């Protein structure tokens with residue numbers, strides 16, 4: 001039986017062999033990543049990307065977004081949904097960043113902070129929670145932090161890293177302790193792909209899964225006998 005860390009290494013090793021080792025590349029600078037992340041909440045990737053593009057096209061600078069009437073920001077990001085709550089949040093975040101950074105609207109100073117200090121700063125911004133902070137730290141700053149989204153959470157509990165009842169916030173802390181630091185980024189990327197393509201929410205394709213022999217969920221469903229069929233009273 002593999003320890004949790006050995007299991008994490010083995011999962012990454014097998015998925016590296018199948019898909020290649022994911023190599024970190026910055027997706028966007030940290031402020032852009034943060035705003036895109038706020039826009040992505042409770043909507044599809046396509047809709048949030050449309051909202052982000054419209055926002056950037058409508059306003060030439062972040063300063064223009066910050067100073068615009070909130071209704072104009074709302075209008076620009078409407079395709080992303082929840083525009084009436086996201087628009088004031090985006091403006092509040094921009095105001096907080098400007099205030100902290102002597103008027104400069106960027107988060108480049110996070111590059112010079114250690115991971116915990118950068119995380120604390122991000123969490124101090126209006127409406128920024130642990131998942132959003134983890135996304136900025138991981139994708140924009142290349143820090144060894146695992147954002148736990150629905151796919152990472154589902155595949156992780158099925159593989160047996162923790163009980164599904166722990167919830168996503170605690171799952172993040174557990175995975176941070178389990179997954180070796182050098183494997184954190186590949187682990188995250190692989191589990192998202194695996195959750196989308198193989199370990200689907202409704203019908204996991206266990207027969208085609210390269211992790212089936214080390215998966216707790218698979219072992220449980222193949223070793224649990226089907227419920228006994230009660231005999232008919234008349235028999």
Ligand code: SF4
Nearest residue numbers: 199204206209212215
């Ligand atoms: S064996 Fe099934 S449940 Fe386990 S990781 Fe693979 S697809 Fe998911």
